[in-house]
Amino acid sequence: MFKSTLRLVQCSFKNELAARNSSTIGFIGIGNMGTHMAGHLVKKGEKVKVFDISQEAAKTVKGAQVCSSPEEVAQNSDIVFTMLPNGDIVKKTLLEDGVLKSLPKKSLLVDSSTIEPSVSQELFNISQENDVRFIDAPVSGGVTGAEAGTLAFMVGGNQEDVEYVKPILLHMGARVFHCGKAGAGQIxxxxxxxxxxxxxxxxxxxxxxxxxxxxxxxxxxxxxxxxxxxxxxxxxxxxxxxxxxxxxxxxxxxxxxxxxxxxxxxxxxxxxxxxxxxxxxxxxxxxxxxxxxxxxxxxxxxxxxxxxxxxxxx
Amino acid sequence: MFKSTLRLVQCSFKNELAARNSSTIGFIGIGNMGTHMAGHLVKKGEKVKVFDISQEAAKTVKGAQVCSSPEEVAQNSDIVFTMLPNGDIVKKTLLEDGVLKSLPKKSLLVDSSTIEPSVSQELFNISQENDVRFIDAPVSGGVTGAEAGTLAFMVGGNQEDVEYVKPILLHMGARVFHCGKAGAGQIxxxxxxxxxxxxxxxxxxxxxxxxxxxxxxxxxxxxxxxxxxxxxxxxxxxxxxxxxxxxxxxxxxxxxxxxxxxxxxxxxxxxxxxxxxxxxxxxxxxxxxxxxxxxxxxxxxxxxxxxxxxxxxx
Amino acid sequence: MFKSTLRLVQCSFKNELAARNSSTIGFIGIGNMGTHMAGHLVKKGEKVKVFDISQEAAKTVKGAQVCSSPEEVAQNSDIVFTMLPNGDIVKKTLLEDGVLKSLPKKSLLVDSSTIEPSVSQELFNISQENDVRFIDAPVSGGVTGAEAGTLAFMVGGNQEDVEYVKPILLHMGARVFHCGKAGAGQIxxxxxxxxxxxxxxxxxxxxxxxxxxxxxxxxxxxxxxxxxxxxxxxxxxxxxxxxxxxxxxxxxxxxxxxxxxxxxxxxxxxxxxxxxxxxxxxxxxxxxxxxxxxxxxxxxxxxxxxxxxxxxxx
Amino acid sequence: MFKSTLRLVQCSFKNELAARNSSTIGFIGIGNMGTHMAGHLVKKGEKVKVFDISQEAAKTVKGAQVCSSPEEVAQNSDIVFTMLPNGDIVKKTLLEDGVLKSLPKKSLLVDSSTIEPSVSQELFNISQENDVRFIDAPVSGGVTGAEAGTLAFMVGGNQEDVEYVKPILLHMGARVFHCGKAGAGQIxxxxxxxxxxxxxxxxxxxxxxxxxxxxxxxxxxxxxxxxxxxxxxxxxxxxxxxxxxxxxxxxxxxxxxxxxxxxxxxxxxxxxxxxxxxxxxxxxxxxxxxxxxxxxxxxxxxxxxxxxxxxxxx
Missing domain, CATH: 1.10.1040.10 (N-(1-d-carboxylethyl)-l-norvaline Dehydrogenase; domain 2)
Structure with missing residues (x-):
């Protein structure tokens, strides 16, 4: 019953990302959650660039390239994750610290922070104006789930973007729920x-x-x-x-x-x-x-x- | 796991009641719940006497003997159920309307009303002083459960009394939880x-x-x-x-x-x-x-x- | 404005009690409040009989006659005050400990305890059946007010009873509000x-x-x-x-x-x-x-x- | 007692504003409150410029000059009041619609809107950086008080600014409380x-x-x-x-x-x-x-x- 009505992204067999040979994934915010999430990406063979205001924290992700600014993370990345404490910091990082400007066109921003839905919607709109894709993808499962790779992602945004990124999300989690359009993941x-x-x-x-x-x-x-x-x-x-x-x-x-x-x-x-x-x-x-x-x-x-x-x- | 710790009364194989040939069960309070509960007792072949302040209501239990007073229900009954709106009415029925005085020694009162636990404890003590047994046995499942015979009974009182009455409770419900001593069912x-x-x-x-x-x-x-x-x-x-x-x-x-x-x-x-x-x-x-x-x-x-x-x- | 609409008992000029030469006042419940209240009665020249389950407590009211039972307080008293922890204790004291039975006909019970209004109403009715008068007269002002004699009495009961007792209440307090019929003081x-x-x-x-x-x-x-x-x-x-x-x-x-x-x-x-x-x-x-x-x-x-x-x- | 501890601005006898011959006061936000407040300023002889997104509303202030933009209100004004629905609109009006940029140096912004204290503090800081003075001065008294000119102003900001504007506030209200530094009026x-x-x-x-x-x-x-x-x-x-x-x-x-x-x-x-x-x-x-x-x-x-x-x- 569940699968029929919830738009779980089940059939990503012919997924763009799966076909890639050399995409790059950025990860901004290496806290208690981020360190495990980015770590899983590395373990699954992804090329990962990380940033945190604490260089110490950033270095905890073994095998990832530590960047000196959010902007550097954004350059040449196909996907950039943010995992930050609140909406103001997410906005500052994307808009003032140069992430949005530095991202390649058509690349995808994935905000896994838990923030106000209205801010997610605002960021979706600004991203679109800059020809960058955006989804909100907050998680449940806590540090334990992050460490075990069993997080659930609640995602808001366009269907094709959710399908595109789903294999990457499943590197870090066990379930992906597409909840609706921008902000719906937060809601x-x-x-x-x-x-x-x-x-x-x-x-x-x-x-x-x-x-x-x-x-x-x-x-x-x-x-x-x-x-x-x-x-x-x-x-x-x-x-x-x-x-x-x-x-x-x-x-x-x-x-x-x-x-x-x-x-x-x-x-x-x-x-x-x-x-x-x-x-x-x-x-x-x-x-x-x-x-x-x-x-x-x-x-x-x-x-x-x-x-x-x-x-x-x- | 559940069965091991919860004192579910599982093994009533050698049950006194099962051995009886001709016990009599009284039922006082024939409302939305009581009509179905008493009805199940009749269907299961029990000899049932009923009373309600509304003679109309009492007559809805086909096959039961309609009594003209709570006292009449109590006389010569082995077990008397009460299913009443509140603790004051239960007390009045048992203590002032003569039920407790008219019950045979060693018979069992089963109060299925939902009332204050402290009143159940008080009634347990008074019953004991009168050489009558008492358990509180409020139900969950509502009118639907009463009609379907799938109620759950939460019972407080002595273990042997719960075992004794369990087959009768299972005429009307699907589960019996022995929660502890007097009042524990209510709690x-x-x-x-x-x-x-x-x-x-x-x-x-x-x-x-x-x-x-x-x-x-x-x-x-x-x-x-x-x-x-x-x-x-x-x-x-x-x-x-x-x-x-x-x-x-x-x-x-x-x-x-x-x-x-x-x-x-x-x-x-x-x-x-x-x-x-x-x-x-x-x-x-x-x-x-x-x-x-x-x-x-x-x-x-x-x-x-x-x-x-x-x-x-x- | 206040005086015109609130039935403050202002004009007790022709007060029965004022005319008395030798009435007796009982006081049951000599706790933190009662000791001061009864003390004020003594100081104002009233003849006071007291009882408390703690004889120690009862003895704190200098000049009062210490009784050995509530019943003894009631005998030959014109007015009996109760100042007790809750409604159950008030009921037990008046009904089971013999106060109501021992009181002279037409005497007045004044319950200054704070209890459920419905219990006050019940006690009013029972008192009336026994030809005893009853008012509920809970106080505000706390221990400080009791000690200073500045309590406010909120009184429920018959107008003539309130007028009758008002001079006595004003021995212990500064204000008397007649709030309505029995129970209204509590409410x-x-x-x-x-x-x-x-x-x-x-x-x-x-x-x-x-x-x-x-x-x-x-x-x-x-x-x-x-x-x-x-x-x-x-x-x-x-x-x-x-x-x-x-x-x-x-x-x-x-x-x-x-x-x-x-x-x-x-x-x-x-x-x-x-x-x-x-x-x-x-x-x-x-x-x-x-x-x-x-x-x-x-x-x-x-x-x-x-x-x-x-x-x-x- | 009150006057001694609360920094009520009592002695503004030698007030700068009182000495002015020809200051100009702007008022942005002519709603249910603003129409009365600005009206009082006109009646007291002040030269008043007003703006509202509804020109209809702006025209309700008889005797005031209706401006076509917030910027126009700001130009050459000594004091500008804002009375707006929320913090986002206040920020937009001051920062994006050009009020702050157009105000003369050393002029005074008075925000009488009720908004988040943190936003008031932010606006105080930005104003200071632009060499403009800022106080938060939300009111109590409602539309009735605004019409009657009996509002109370709760003011946060520098003491000298509060003293400076107090005679103007008293055109519209009856009391001025200086509550502390920026944001304190809102708090x-x-x-x-x-x-x-x-x-x-x-x-x-x-x-x-x-x-x-x-x-x-x-x-x-x-x-x-x-x-x-x-x-x-x-x-x-x-x-x-x-x-x-x-x-x-x-x-x-x-x-x-x-x-x-x-x-x-x-x-x-x-x-x-x-x-x-x-x-x-x-x-x-x-x-x-x-x-x-x-x-x-x-x-x-x-x-x-x-x-x-x-x-x-x-």
């Missing part, structure tokens, strides 16, 4: 993460309620997972310690998806909601509570630490 | 429904956000269902019309789980939270918004109507 | 305290926002106090330390109105809201956040400590 | 309006709770106004119809402060909060509920219409 990611941020807090509240009232955490966990409260946050990422192995809650809420990143995504979702006069009451409440946790010393933890806060366990 | 149900009430609103907000921002509802639905936003409310009960057949949202939010019942469960969850000084911020916000919908004309709708309210579609 | 108190609980959090959020963004706390405080954000919580009880002398925030949030009491009042307000299907979204959110603070170590502080929590100052 | 306004938006909803919830539970609206109104729930929203702008004359609630919620404007201010407050990692939970919840009202047909009403929504009165 899909933010919509999903809004639901995630709310459900995680809902699971934390429900589990805390039951456990405080005397239920065995394991019993409640299992009941929820086969009942109407079933959700990803409970089944695979339970915020209650020691119900699941290898989740942040079982490791003092280390690793995983930082509460600051969840707050960032919720802030972006709310800005998008403001633009369309859309009301998101639970997301907004959840956002502010996550933010209050940051003010109270939980800023370095996985977002499931909301359970610890609610339960008051020290 | 488990409320904890789960709290998560449900929050997740449904989260899904409604996220879907509305994406759709208002231009995404195809089908595409977003499918992405969420394979991503971290995945949950029962999205996969099997989507609040967005016409994504799934046979769900209330595709039928003008008719049927399903009434928004008043969700509000009732959230109110009970919050009372339970107050007793243990537990904070449930999203549940409380969700509760009040569901309640605002009731004030604004949505009181007869399924609780997924929150999507319609948020999207402002008339 | 008025809860409605007001709901607004208070919300405004205090609103002021804390707004002040924290401005101060974090660089404003001088004094300047912002003064602007708010002459602008549309003006409110009691800002003008006379600012949650920001060192803007006002003699408020809890300037004394490490000690004293004042404990966050547990605010949480209790918000819980009662929400129960009252449930009964009338009324939505109180901000109150509910505020309630849960106050409650989360209790779980995180702020349980002994004044409710204005929400500012400290939001600002993250340690 | 003060947003902080205050956050409190306002929360308190109004709190008052609406509390009044609705009491009235639904049976209290006389007048009695409750008067009790709140002399109790701890006292606030501007209750005392002078009650959301409950027919308690006060001449407020929007008594006129079907027409006029006043539109719910979209309140939503805009809360959105700006939240963005400012995000920048400083500050949590504003009640403001965020209130914001989303106001926004839900817009989606449900209340978009043209005063923000106190929240009472009508909560009470469910049609």
């Amino acid at each position: 899909a990611k933010l919509s999903n993460n809004l639901i995630l941020g709310v459900c995680m807090m809902g699971v934390s509240e429900g589990m805390n309620l039951g456990i405080k009232a005397g239920l065995d955490p394991k019993v409640l966990h299992e009941i929820v997972n086969v009942s109407t409260g079933r959700c990803w946050s409970s089944e695979t990422y339970s915020p209650v310690p020691n119900l699941l192995p290898n989740v942040p809650s079982s490791n003092d809420y280390k690793g995983g998806f930082n509460i600051r990143l969840m707050s960032k995504d919720l802030a972006l979702a709310e800005r998008t909601a403001v633009n369309s006069e859309t009301s998101v009451p639970l997301a907004a409440t959840a956002h502010q509570i996550y933010r209050a946790l940051i003010s109270n010393g939980y800023g370095d933890k996985d977002f499931s630490v909301i359970y610890k806060f609610l339960s008051g366990k020290k | 488990a149900k409320l904890s789960n429904n709290l998560i449900l009430g929050v997740c449904m609103m989260g899904v409604s907000e996220g879907m509305n956000l994406g759709i208002k921002a231009g995404l195809d509802p089908k595409v977003l639905h499918e992405i969420v269902n394979v991503s971290t936003g995945r949950c029962w409310s999205s996969e099997t009960y989507s609040p967005v019309p016409n994504l799934l057949p046979n769900v209330p949202s595709s039928n003008d939010y008719k049927g399903g789980f009434n928004i008043r019942l969700m509000s009732k469960d959230l109110a009970l969850a919050e009372r339970t939270a107050v007793n243990s000084e537990t904070s449930v911020p999203l549940a409380a916000t969700a509760h009040q918004i569901y309640r605002a919908l009731i004030s604004n004309g949505y009181g007869d709708k399924d609780f997924s109507v929150i999507y319609k309210f948020l999207s402002g579609k008339k | 008025a108190k809860l409605s007001n305290n709901l607004i208070l609980g919300v405004c205090m959090m609103g002021v804390s959020e707004g002040m924290n926002l401005g101060i974090k963004a660089g404003l001088d706390p004094k300047v912002l405080h003064e602007i708010v106090n002459v602008s549309t954000g003006r409110c009691w919580s800002s003008e006379t009880y600012s949650p920001v330390p060192n803007l006002l002398p003699n408020v809890p925030s300037s004394n490490d949030y000690k004293g004042g109105f404990n966050i547990r009491l605010m949480s209790k009042d918000l819980a009662l307000a929400e129960r009252t809201a449930v009964n009338s299907e009324t939505s109180v979204p901000l109150a509910a959110t505020a309630h849960q956040i106050y409650r989360a603070l209790i779980s995180n170590g702020y349980g002994d502080k004044d409710f204005s400590v929400i500012y400290k929590f939001l600002s993250g100052k340690k | 003060a306004k947003l902080s205050n309006n956050l409190i306002l938006g929360v308190c109004m909803m709190g008052v609406s919830e509390g009044m609705n709770l009491g009235i639904k539970a049976g209290l006389d609206p007048k009695v409750l109104h008067e009790i709140v106004n002399v109790s701890t729930g006292r606030c501007w929203s209750s005392e002078t702008y009650s959301p409950v119809p027919n308690l006060l004359p001449n407020v929007p609630s008594s006129n079907d919620y027409k006029g006043g402060f539109n719910i979209r404007l309140m939503s805009k201010d809360l959105a700006l407050a939240e963005r400012t909060a995000v920048n400083s990692e500050t949590s504003v939970p009640l403001a965020a919840t209130a914001h989303q509920i106001y926004r839900a009202l817009i989606s449900n047909g209340y978009g043209d009403k005063d923000f106190s219409v929240i009472y009508k929504f909560l009470s469910g009165k049609k």
